[in-house]
Amino acid sequence: MIRLENVSKTFGENRVLRGLNLHVPRGTSMVIIGGSGTGKSVTLKCVLGLVTPDSGRILVDGRDATEGDRDAFLSRFGMLFQGGALFDSLPVWQNVAFRHLRGALKRPQYEAKALAVEKLRRVGLKPEVADLLPAELSGGMQKRVGLARAIAADPEIIFFDEPTTGLDPIMAGVINELIREIVTEMGATALTITHDMSSVRAIADNVAMLHDGVIQWTGPVSEMDHSGDPYLDQFIHGRAEGPIEAVR
Incomplete structure (x- = not known):
């Protein structure tokens, strides 16, 4: 579903991505791990078109991510942001149904609220x-x-940016379990960046280790503990x- 081919990105003198290659199969959950400042967030932003790579190619469902209708392209994605990124002046249901109130999926308010309530129920609220x-x-x-909002438009691809940051271990476990259940139910392709190894083990099918701007190792999560890779x-x-x- 997502393929990055020799993607490079430099900010000033800081070479963040140095020929990154990554393949995320359709309907699987890929987790990118790596230290702070290694380019995990930049990788997500490149896929979404928020950052333009200096070189390389990014394909989503076989098509160049930079071509075609941007609104149609972005409508295929859902995103759970690290800090929640909720609109503090809007009630919860309007946050969840934001695309259905103000975007291309616009619906009457009563329909949007009913949808929001259903998605909130799905995440246990x-x-x-x-x-x-x-x-x-x-x-x-x-x-x-934030998770309810990420799935509100039934996206094909969902990005999770540090989904358990700031949560206690019990709540982190609840969120990890919800993510795994929802991604499986929807048949979505998931791409997560995290430092939390408990999240990796709970939600990943495959893991990619990003270090020094390249994927140092990638493989099934079941092989992670016996990879033989020192990094x-x-x-x-x-x-x-x-x-x-x-x-x-």
Whole structure:
């Protein structure tokens, strides 16, 4: 579903991506891991067209991601943002149904609200949450609202940016379980970036280790612990000693 071929991106003198190659099969869950500043978020932004690579090619469903109608292209994606990114002045249901109220999928308000309530139910939130403001919710509830918004338009591809950041271990486990269930139910292709190894083990079919602007290792999550790759081994076990130099 998603293929990056020799993608490079430089910001000033900072070479972030250095010929990155990655293949995300249709209907699978790929998780990209790697240290801070290694280019994980830039990779997502390149796929979405928010950042233009200096070289290389990005294909989505076999078509060049830079060609064709942008609105139609973006309508295929859902996104769960790291910080939730909810509109604080809008009630929860309007956040969830935002595309259906103001975008190309525009529906009457009563239909949009009914859809939002259904998606909130799917992520374990009661109907009365729909009329609250984001500030009235806990961090875990805000994350669930963000997930409901990500799936509201039944996207083919869903991106998850650090989905468990700021959550306690129990709530992180709940969110991981929800993500896995929903992606499987929808048959969606998922691409996640995270530092949280519990998330990796819970939601990944395949894992890609990004280091120094390239994919250092990629393979099934079941092979991750026995990869034999020193970069991956150091990262997943959190070792200070190894080929990855810690920033001090």
